[in-house]
Amino acid sequence: MRKFITLAAIASAIIAAAYFTACNNNKSEPQADNKEDSIKRVIARGEYLANHVAPCLDCHSKRDYTKFSGPVVPGTEGMGGEVFDQKLMGIPGTVYARNITPDPETGIGTWTDDEVLRAITQGISKNGDTLFPIMPYVNFNHMAKEDLMSIIAYIRTLKSIKNKVPTRQLMIPISMAYPGPALQKSIDANMRPPESDPVKYGEYLMNAAVCTDCHTPQVKGQFDFSRAFGGGLAFDVGTFKVNSANITPDSATGIGTWTEERVMNKFTVCREEKGYNYDPGKQNTIMPIVSYAGMTDNDLKAMYAYLRTVKPVKNKVEKYPQ
Ligand code: HEC
Numbered sequence: 001m002r003k004f005i006t007l008a009a010i011a012s013a014i015i016a017a018a019y020f021t022a023c024n025n026n027k028s029e030p031q032a033d034n035k036e037d038s039i040k041r042v043i044a045r046g047e048y049l050a051n052h053v054a055p056c057l058d059c060h061s062k063r064d065y066t067k068f069s070g071p072v073v074p075g076t077e078g079m080g081g082e083v084f085d086q087k088l089m090g091i092p093g094t095v096y097a098r099n100i101t102p103d104p105e106t107g108i109g110t111w112t113d114d115e116v117l118r119a120i121t122q123g124i125s126k127n128g129d130t131l132f133p134i135m136p137y138v139n140f141n142h143m144a145k146e147d148l149m150s151i152i153a154y155i156r157t158l159k160s161i162k163n164k165v166p167t168r169q170l171m172i173p174i175s176m177a178y179p180g181p182a183l184q185k186s187i188d189a190n191m192r193p194p195e196s197d198p199v200k201y202g203e204y205l206m207n208a209a210v211c212t213d214c215h216t217p218q219v220k221g222q223f224d225f226s227r228a229f230g231g232g233l234a235f236d237v238g239t240f241k242v243n244s245a246n247i248t249p250d251s252a253t254g255i256g257t258w259t260e261e262r263v264m265n266k267f268t269v270c271r272e273e274k275g276y277n278y279d280p281g282k283q284n285t286i287m288p289i290v291s292y293a294g295m296t297d298n299d300l301k302a303m304y305a306y307l308r309t310v311k312p313v314k315n316k317v318e319k320y321p322q
């Protein structure tokens with residue numbers, strides 16, 4: 001864990017802390033903590049979200065696929081460079097995760113909070129360039145502003161790494177890929193549903209965790225939401241191939257017969273090192289299980305509660321194609 005907190009991180013955290021207080025002011029617990037405590041609380045919330053819920057650091061760090069589910073290589077957090085291309089997931093070109101460490105030249109050290117917020121919720125980079133939507137800004141566009149500001153405060157605390165990421169190459173104009181209409185202009189009214197409503201709260205978490213993107217079938221590059229979570233997307237990592245599972249409640253082809261315990265266990269096995277520190281050969285997965293394993297039991301249960309309510313989709317998936 002990195003405890004080096006820069007001035008920029010403190011500045012971001014103070015802004016985020018203001019959101020926290022504004023959003024939580026009708027709670028009954030006293031908000032007695034001082035500024036330093038609220039900064040720590042905001043950064044801890046951002047650390048939780050960016051590492052275990054919204055998988056920022058899976059995409060923006062190096063992943064080690066010689067281990068189960070490709071855990072993040074320690075020391076590479078935020079440096080960028082991971083490749084997303086046609087072979088891996090059918091992208092029309094090659095897109096690289098960018099450097100989101102505070103390095104001023106190759107990272108986002110000189111960006112303001114508003115510039116980072118615009119990139120992660122509207123897909124517009126500091127210099128005005130449009131980001132390819134493999135960066136899940138469509139999802140993050142629906143997150144509560146306090147959660148987003150906490151993530152920004154936290155990524156300011158990452159260790160600076162100098163790493164110039166190659167320029168992306170697309171075979172189509174970026175305007176063709178930009179999901180403009182799917183983005184709401186203002187995120188100010190976004191709310192995180194209360195945990196007392198696990199179905200709604202679980203839906204919120206699954207959106208932030210980008211589960212939809214890997215588990216919803218596509219037709220000609222567009223998500224087919226009428227079959228949401230039906231699975232069958234193909235990933236070719238090179239050393240192994242895997243298709244995403246059907247996670248709808250269909251009993252025959254989805255996870256309709258899975259108990260809450262079984263679904264939780266899919267993730268919680270990777271809370272301990274022995275759960276992932278082995279070479280799984282071709283039975284590997286691109287799902288960042290080690291990261292999701294850090295979600296609280298409560299948050300995992302909420303996702304299960306939401307998954308029970310989605311429409312069952314009949315779609316038999318062979319996870320490991322021959
Ligand atoms: C599925 C992988 C993925 C996830 C998850 C993801 N990103 Fe990204 N991100 C990318 C890629 C790829 C790009 C570059 C897109 C391009 O070049 O068009 C990018 C670009 C960015 C940029 C723009 C940087 C620049 O120099 O223009 C920022 C900032 C960013 N991501 C922050 C985040 C944060 C914060 C999160 C978590 C809330 C996150 N990303 C989650 C893949 C991802």
Ligand code: HEC
Binds near residue numbers: 206211242
């Ligand atoms: C990067 C892509 C990716 C993301 C993101 C992702 N998954 Fe998966 N998921 C897969 C793949 C591929 C499989 C099949 C291989 C395996 O079992 O890991 C899978 C399998 C599963 C399974 C096991 C089902 C079975 O039949 O074995 C569950 C449950 C699941 N995912 C739930 C989730 C949830 C909940 C989220 C979000 C928190 C999520 N997934 C995010 C790609 C992804």
